Amino acid sequence: MSKIVAFCCENSGHKVVESLGLSMPSNVDIRKIPCTGRLEIAQMLAEIEQGAEKVLVLACPLDNCKYVRGNQRAAKRVAAAKNALRDAGLSEDMIRIEFMSSLDKHKLKAVFVEMGVI
Amino acid sequence: MIVAERKPFDEILSMIGNARKVLILGCGSCVTVCMAGGEKETQLLASTIRLSDKKQNITRELRCATIERQCDKEFFAAVANDVKWADIIVSMACGVGVQFCGEVFTDKEVVPALNTKFYGATVEQGVWSERCVGCGDCVLFKFGGICPIARCSKSLLNGPCGGSQNGMCEVDPENIQCGWQLIYDRMAAIGRLDLLEQNQPLKNWSTGRDGGPRRVVKEDATL
Secondary structure, three states: OOOEEEEEEOOOHHHHHHHHHHHOOOOEEEEEEOOHHHOOHHHHHHHHHOOOOEEEEEEOOOOOOOOOOHHHHHHHHHHHHHHHHHHOOOOHHHEEEEEOOOOOHHHHHHHHHHOOOO | OEEEEEOOHHHHHHHHOOOOEEEEEEEOOHHHHOOOOOHHHHHHHHHHHHHHHHHOOOOOEEEEEEEOOOOOHHHHHHHHHHHHHOOEEEEOOOHHHHHHHHHHOOOOEEEEOEEEEEEEEEEEOOEEEEEEOOOOOOOHHHOOOOOHHHHOOOOOOOOOOOOEEOOEEOOOOOOOEOHHHHHHHHHHHOOOHHHHHOOOOOOOHHHOHHHOOOOOOOHHHOO
C-alpha cells in the first residue's frame, strides 16, 4: 500500500480524518495545518523527497474557506508543485488536492480507495 | 523594484551540467518581493533538482543560502564558505546580482536562474507591471506622473498613435493599456491638459543605454 502524507486544514480535512477514527488507514501521515492557504510548494515536494509516495491536500470546499481564499491559494500551489514534479520527470499525480467539508467522510474514503491507500 | 521570473527548469539544469556541488544563492531584496529568487524559491528549485537527480540516479550535493542583497559586496561574506565548497553558484538574483556575485568570487562559475524583466510595481498580488526603463533623464513632470517611455509600446513623447483603441494598445489589446490614454486621463484629472499642447523635442537618449554602461558617483559618499 502507498505511504501518503496528508496536509489537512484544521477546519475541514482534519475533522474528516478525526471522524474516521480507528478506520483511518495507518499508512497515512497526517499534517494538521491552520489553513491549506498556508501550505508552501516546497513543503509538498519535501515530503516526496523524504519518501512519501503521494501527497494529499485536504482543503475546505471552494468558496467556503474560513480565511476566504486559502483553499484557492492551495489549489494554485498544488498546480505549481505538479509543474515541479513534471520538471523533475515524475508523475504529477503524486500530489493531489481535494475539497471537502468536515462531514464528507464518504468522500475521503473514496479518495483513499482511488489513491490505493485502502 | 527589479522584477524577474525563473528560467525554465531544463535551462537551469543544462547550465549546472555535471557540477556535483551546487550552491543555490537567493537574494533577499527585489526578487524576494516578486517571488522569483528569495528563500522560498531557492528551496523550491533545490527540491526540484534533488527529485530530478534522484530520478536519474545522479549524485549531487546542493546547498541553499539567501543573502540580504547580491548587489552589495558586504553581504557575500556570510556565504564565503559555501562558495568555497561549491563547484558552481546558481544565482537567483537579478542580472545585477549574478554579475556582482561573479565579481566578488572571481574563481567561481556563476549562472543565472532568473530572467530579469523590468523595473516595476506590484499592481496586485502575484502581478507586476513595468513602470520605468531607467532612461536617466526623468520626464514624468511633463506627463502627469505617467511615463510615456515605459508605458507606451512605442515610447512616444508626442502620442498617442493610431493603435490606441478603447484605452488599449494595439500591441496587446487584452493586456496592455495605452500609455497615452493613461496620460490624457491623468492630465485631465489634475487640470493640466495644457501641458499636452506643447510638442516635446527629440529626447537625448545618451543618458540612457545609448550612452553606454552608466555610472553614478556621489562624491560625499565616497571614501
